[in-house]
Amino acid sequence: MISTVVAPDQVIQQLNWRYATKKFDPNKKIPAEIWKTLEQSLVLAPSSFGLQPWKFFVVNNPELRQQLVEHSWGQTQVVDASHLVVLAIKKDIIAADVDHYIERMAEVRQVPVDSLQGFSNVVKNFLNNPPVGLNEWSARQVYIALGQLMTSAAILEIDTCPMEGFNPAKYDELLGLNEQGYSAVVVCPLGYRAADDKYAVMPKVRFPTEEVVQYI
Template structure:
């Protein structure tokens, strides 16, 4: 029986508190211990087969952030937030990526890599001959958004503001960050930090459809 770490009330309170922060306080920085937890929230994110087809680029250099600003529709969150995370996927994942994962699995679980080949064949089969029409990069992006969601929820639970941003030019981000040479490409970014006192978006009621309109039970 698992122990309850938080309470339903606390979870709902923080989810209501969270919003897409439009203006960050550039003078406030996320403490190292909190950031370390947020970093691990990305590392520990689940993915299909556990394959983790991603890399999280944390842009700390202010000059590079300024270079990204015009490729972000001029959204100041990119430069004002304490941290800027660029969520990227590994392009065209293939059997070599599966082998790399199997080697890591063998290392962590302390089993011979040969014992994992049956599982590896299943993963390779899905990637190389999927059971339905599949664009592998789009599949990887779907995995990446799981990590984004976990990062944002963890941030809310720790009192950290975030703003998921698709309003950017991925190819330009790739150029500025030199991602093509690494075999990765940008999907989405997420500034994180502390809301500015005069960000009036924080005061707006959260607009969601009624629960009964979006949740359906099948008994």
């Protein structure tokens, strides 16, 4: 029998347990040690080239969160959840961003910066000739991080609600993201479902496996 860190059936069980939580219990907060794990799931998220063209803004200020409700189509998850994460792209990344990443790589792996020049050139050439707009490409990377956050949360039985129903421009303005060169892409409240959230017990609707998975 193959040994795994987490039992395969437990992974499926937790993914079935997860749903887009519509109503959070505002009185239940994520313990600090669990939040640190979720925070690291964002830090450890993969991205193309490992470039990490993002920043994750955790909004703790209750007044700010209240102001965000009207720019979130009235969705109160942004105030009721224990934590609110705004996943943002670094806008219009340039060669200097690649240099910053290469310097970090050299530091972590304890190699000379010059030894990474070939890889640096590959990334910079990509930035000069991307298959899509650079900000769109960065947004795609952000969704990878969102998926990792949500899966990690599900394993820890922390509820999440990924949200695109918000006004990014207003979020950028209220949170001061523009001044830092970032722009909100997607929002993810995290916490604990309310006992009376009717969506918690609704069966998950998915197409049959054979309809969405094809072996070639």
